[in-house]
Amino acid sequence: MRAAKPENPIIFPPFRLDATDQRLYRNSDPIDLRPKAFAVLSHLLQRPGQLVTKTELLETVWPDTVVSDAVLKVCIREIREALADDPATPQFIETAHRRGYRFIGKLSSASEAAERAERALAPKVCAVGREVELQVLREALDKAQTGERQILFVRGEPGIGKTTVVDAFLQNLKDADQVWCARGQCLEHYGEAEAYLPVLEALGGLCRDLRRQSLIALLRRHAPMWLAQMPALIDTETRVEMQREIQGATRERMLREMAEAIETLTAEHTLVFVLEDLQWSDISTVNLITRLARRRERARFLLLGTYRPLEVELTAHPLKSVMQELRAHSLCHDLALDSLSNIAIANYLSVRFVPNDFPNNLAKLIRERTGGNPLFMINVLDYLTANEVIAERDGVWCLQVEPDRIETGVPENVRQMIQKQFDRLDADVQRTLEAASVSGVDFTIAALAAITDSEALKAEELCEDLAQRFHFLKPGEDFELPDGIMTARYSFTHALYQNVLYRRIGTTRRARLHQSTGEWMEAAYADRAGEVAAELAVHFGSLPAAGGGECNCSVRES
DSSP states (O other), X not given: XXXXXXXXXXXEXXXXXXXXXXXXXXXXXXXXXXHHHHHHHXXXXXXTTSEEEHHXXXXXXXXXXXXXXXXXXXXXHXXXXXXXXXXXXXXXXXXXXXXXXXXXXXXXOHHHHTGGGGGGGSOOGGGTTXXXXXXXXXXXXXXXXXXXXXEEEEEOOTTSSXXXXXXXXXXXXXXXXXXXXXXXXXXXXXXXXXXXXXXXXXXXXXXXXXXXXXXXXXXXXXXXXXXXXXXXXXXXXXXXXXXXXXXXXXXXXXXXXXXXXXXXXXXXXXXXXXXXXXXXXXXXXXXXXXXXXXXXXXXXXXXXXXXXXXXXXXXXOHHHHHHHHHHHTTOOEEEEOOOOOHHHHHHHHHHHSSSBOOOTTHHHHHHHHHTTOHHHHHHHHHHHHHTTSEEEETTEEEESSOGGXXXXXXXXXXXXXXXXXXXXXXXXXXXXXXXXXXXXXXXXXXXXXXXXXXXXXXXXXXXXXXXXXXXXXXXXXXEEOTTSOEEOEEEESSHHHHHHHHHHSOHHHHHHHHHHHHHHHHHHHGGGXXXXXXXXXXXXXXXXXXXXXXXXXXXXXX
């Protein structure tokens, strides 16, 4: 007999599950859960404290489908990630080995939650202290939507939160049908970079969205030189025909094509074009930015570019002179991200540790130790929590020592700090993470298992442990390989983690790992290798030249 459905919404502080609009909230902030994961959580919440068997969950959530326990495991993992629930010391979802799961959190009535509702105005953790910057981005979008094209550069030091601010801004655009978002990433390189690589990545991602197949037809008409650079999007006959058409075309034509294509596209849609880490951009991409900024035709277009000013300055990157020229003619704007204030850090503490009884000067102390760098701050707090300097006692987060006695062990720069965290891991685990770093910020379990000669299950268990206990990794959407096999996918929680690991690898081993990864990708994609041509170029381009020498490696950072 089924249990009676509890009153909607179901509240288990700081979370609230609303069955009416099928959403999970942390305080007032919605948390994305796929429908099946939401259904599993809802069913567990309807039986608080009771064991719910795997069979019951499978029959309830997948009534007309035959699925394995692995599918249920994926949903539980997604729920735990959403709730930040550690399976080793769970607060909400407890595993009954080989039997099922049990919800062990405390449910609250609406009246008990009324006081907590005041936190609805608290800033989102992911963009804490960045309300002014987000407003600048929203105002730029408003102008773009009126047809006044906008070029906006977001600058700041590594770890200051450039990508985080852009992510928070784009998050609010997901349901905007009239706003299309394209995103490309520049890569650090040690030789001549591929022309327009981040732009092609952004366009390819936009075209692969099935709702936007009309974009391929638009590029075919207005920008054939660009479409020809993305062979995975067109058939062989079309590709051969286009190559005849563009034979002998100049780079100037390529710039003109993209400018006209964007103006045609933005007649019906607003386009937000994000290019990250422009300090590593190729000269062709910089020239395109200049052309787009100088066009006088109206376009509902917003280009967001992130960059590190120090690296642009030290390398005399052409982006520097271009931005100076554009600023002189009021053709672009610059948004500088500064360190977090004491108030912003205090807000972060109040949202992350709910409830807490921290001393008033803790935020000031954290800022002094980290310089207000968000990445430093988060790592310091992770360190303090892991060492139980900050710990939960009787449901309240408290500082266990006097503030002036806090010893965080934080080195002077983020690379040293991250290095120290990795050194605490088992040597074999470190080597596995180093192997994963060769694939970039994101990697699949299938690739990792292949290049480390390990079993996929063991590799996934290791990555899951690193995600749950150490937060070096985070699980992503399962990925379907060309042969139809599904594989788990993970990513480093910050690109700097990947960078630190990558640079620790010796030259010979790094080359071997790149070669193994490239050979695995070639075999996995076979006749569809064109879809991963850029990645293959990175891996095989990283092998030492004949006679030895340094690897030519590309490493992704943010």
